[in-house]
Amino acid sequence: MALERVQKVMAEQGMCSRRAAEQIILEGRVKVNGHPVNLGDKMDVNRDTLSIDGQRIRLEKKQEYHYLMLHKPRGFVTTTSDERGRKTVMDLLADYPARVFPVGRLDKDSEGLLLLTNDGSFANLMMHPSHGVSKLYRVTVRPRADESQVIALSKGVTLDDGSVTQPAVINVVVDEPGRTVMEMTIKEGKNRQ
Known part of the structure; x- marks a missing residue:
C-alpha cells in the first residue's frame, strides 16, 4: 500500500497546484472515503476514494506524464482559466490531447519559455x-x-506586499540613454518581482 499526502495526489493528478490543493483542504471541501481530510492526511490512490465538494474524483492509477516547452507570446495570461475572459496559455494548446498546467508564470506582457506538465512532483x-x-x-x-x-536588485528588494526578494544575479547587457537591458537570474518567482 503506497500512501501519499492528499494534496500531493491532487497536484500530481493535475487537478490544481499543491498550494491550491492545500487551500481546498483547509476549506473542508475534500474527503477521502467519505471522511473530511486535514492537511498532511494520506491516501492510497489505488484503493481510496477522493471527493471534492461532494463529487467523486476519478483518479488515474498509472499516469503518463507530459512535459511541454512553449514560447509564451505577449498578451496571454499564465493560468489554466481566467475569470475575466482574457486569453490564457491554455488557448495556445487547445488541441493538445492531455491536460497540463503551467510550471511557474510569466506576466501577461512578458514573453518567453514556459514549461507545462501534468507531473506535479516535477x-x-x-x-x-x-x-x-x-x-x-x-x-x-x-x-x-x-x-x-x-545594486539594489542584486541584493534583494522589498515588494509592494512587504516581502523581500532573494538576491539576484544581474548582468547588464545594454546600457544606453533611455534604456537598460539586463539579464537577471533569480531562484524564486514572486508575483511582480
Whole structure:
C-alpha cells in the first residue's frame, strides 16, 4: 500500500497546484472515503476514494506524464482559466490531447519559455525556492536603470506586499540613454518581482 499526502495526489493528478490543493483542504471541501481530510492526511490512490465538494474524483492509477516547452507570446495570461475572459496559455494548446498546467508564470506582457506538465512532483521541483532552480530573465528597463537600482536588485528588494526578494544575479547587457537591458537570474518567482 503506497500512501501519499492528499494534496500531493491532487497536484500530481493535475487537478490544481499543491498550494491550491492545500487551500481546498483547509476549506473542508475534500474527503477521502467519505471522511473530511486535514492537511498532511494520506491516501492510497489505488484503493481510496477522493471527493471534492461532494463529487467523486476519478483518479488515474498509472499516469503518463507530459512535459511541454512553449514560447509564451505577449498578451496571454499564465493560468489554466481566467475569470475575466482574457486569453490564457491554455488557448495556445487547445488541441493538445492531455491536460497540463503551467510550471511557474510569466506576466501577461512578458514573453518567453514556459514549461507545462501534468507531473506535479516535477512542477514542485522546478518552482519551489528550496530546490534552488535558477530562472533567467532578459529585462528591458525604460528609462535607463542607474547603478544604485542595479545594486539594489542584486541584493534583494522589498515588494509592494512587504516581502523581500532573494538576491539576484544581474548582468547588464545594454546600457544606453533611455534604456537598460539586463539579464537577471533569480531562484524564486514572486508575483511582480
